[in-house]
Amino acid sequence: MAKFRTLDALDPRGKRILLRADLNVPTKDGRITDRTRIERLTPTIRELAEKGGRVIVCSHFDRPKGKRVPEMSLKPMAEALGEALGKPVGFVDDCIGPAAEAAAAAMQDGQVILLENTRFHAGEEKNDPELAKGLATLADAYVNDAFSAAHRAHASTEGVARLLPAYAGRLMQAELEALDAALGNPARPVVAIVGGAKVSTKLDLLGNLTKKVNVLVIGGAMANTFLAAQGHGVGKSLQEAEMHDTARQILAEAKGNGCEILLPVDLVVAGSFAANVPTRTVGIDAVPAEMMALDVGPDTVAAIEGRLRQASTLVWNGPVGAFEVPPFDTATVAIAQSVAALTQSAGLKSIAGGGDTVAALKHAGVADRLTYVSAAGGAFLEWLEGKTLPGVAALEA
Numbered sequence: 001m002a003k004f005r006t007l008d009a010l011d012p013r014g015k016r017i018l019l020r021a022d023l024n025v026p027t028k029d030g031r032i033t034d035r036t037r038i039e040r041l042t043p044t045i046r047e048l049a050e051k052g053g054r055v056i057v058c059s060h061f062d063r064p065k066g067k068r069v070p071e072m073s074l075k076p077m078a079e080a081l082g083e084a085l086g087k088p089v090g091f092v093d094d095c096i097g098p099a100a101e102a103a104a105a106a107m108q109d110g111q112v113i114l115l116e117n118t119r120f121h122a123g124e125e126k127n128d129p130e131l132a133k134g135l136a137t138l139a140d141a142y143v144n145d146a147f148s149a150a151h152r153a154h155a156s157t158e159g160v161a162r163l164l165p166a167y168a169g170r171l172m173q174a175e176l177e178a179l180d181a182a183l184g185n186p187a188r189p190v191v192a193i194v195g196g197a198k199v200s201t202k203l204d205l206l207g208n209l210t211k212k213v214n215v216l217v218i219g220g221a222m223a224n225t226f227l228a229a230q231g232h233g234v235g236k237s238l239q240e241a242e243m244h245d246t247a248r249q250i251l252a253e254a255k256g257n258g259c260e261i262l263l264p265v266d267l268v269v270a271g272s273f274a275a276n277v278p279t280r281t282v283g284i285d286a287v288p289a290e291m292m293a294l295d296v297g298p299d300t301v302a303a304i305e306g307r308l309r310q311a312s313t314l315v316w317n318g319p320v321g322a323f324e325v326p327p328f329d330t331a332t333v334a335i336a337q338s339v340a341a342l343t344q345s346a347g348l349k350s351i352a353g354g355g356d357t358v359a360a361l362k363h364a365g366v367a368d369r370l371t372y373v374s375a376a377g378g379a380f381l382e383w384l385e386g387k388t389l390p391g392v393a394a395l396e397a
Helices: 036-050 075-085 098-105 129-136 155-162 170-184 203-209 220-229 241-256 298-310 330-346 355-364 378-384
Strands: 016-020 054-058 090-092 112-115 141-144 166-168 190-194 215-218 260-262 266-270 279-283 292-296 313-317 349-353 372-374
Touching (some): 016 155, 036 054, 075 090, 075 112, 141 155, 170 349, 170 372, 266 298, 292 330, 330 349, 330 355, 349 355
Parallel strands (some): 016 054, 090 112, 141 166, 190 313, 215 260, 313 349
Antiparallel strands (some): 266 292
8 A cells, every 4th residue: 555644744733734524424304313424533633633733624515516505504513523522613604715714814723613515616526726725725734534535536635635735634544554454465364245236336346356355255136146147046136137247257257366256055035025024045046936035044154154264354345135124134243243253352354334334234233343344435445446546645655
């Protein structure tokens, strides 16, 4: 992994620090429903403020498409951020221009302010040089602590980082170090678990992983596509018939790379996708024509757990079944609990990420027992695909 600058190289005392955060948090009726991203951000802000930095926080929120949308204002986040920090956080009604410049100029050491939604300006998502310049005028240094937005070359994630001395915040640093441990320079053997509905959405991911891991476990509905491509009948299961040739190609590439592909050996099937419907467990050659596979069976779970016991590193993206609806959460929960136990007792380095994965780990009650759980969706996936993230590249030393 390329070296990047961290807060260890920054003396913030007396400096105005533009901190790119990700405050795009879930809300309902104007109320924040999950403060995880806010809480994960506080160590960086607290460190900078306690060392005498003047912290100017900026972020996007939702998709206002370059217009002022009152319900997409970041103003409520200032109060939430202040509660998390235990100190007042001022709010500025714009992210550039006279109001922002005056607020930045008036700051004292240790103070924290939050700027208005960067996406209220159309130039944000276009990486407009003028918007980047406007942000840069506010500060003496730039810190990016928003890995979840680092796959976008926007004015506040990439453009401004080219105009100021730029550093990774502690959250960004932790994310990059965890991902380097997962795929950059991992302890081997490495196992990857990839689930989800469609092969077509994870082609780049699967292709990259077959070159980097020792064992690739494929679950979720995408496993049905691989099984069907091998000639197994999958009944009414969700699968992509048009991806069969691609699935066979991935299997061949994995074999050539010395990567073992682990597909289900048994499946939990039902006549409909609904909570607590009658189910049965069948072998992969015994799926009834009128039924659908909605989870992997106990023999598959045992096979996955066997590989995990031999592994030093695990990368996990996507549940192995339709975990949102019981009883099709059984396999995902069992695997999650095994991963947590191996992480705690056997030193397994476990890195997981992606929205569904995080939800599944929380559902299993183990989200805090893995080595690292990334809250970044698209950025986490693109990193696993081997892509360069603009917001990270701008921090390289």
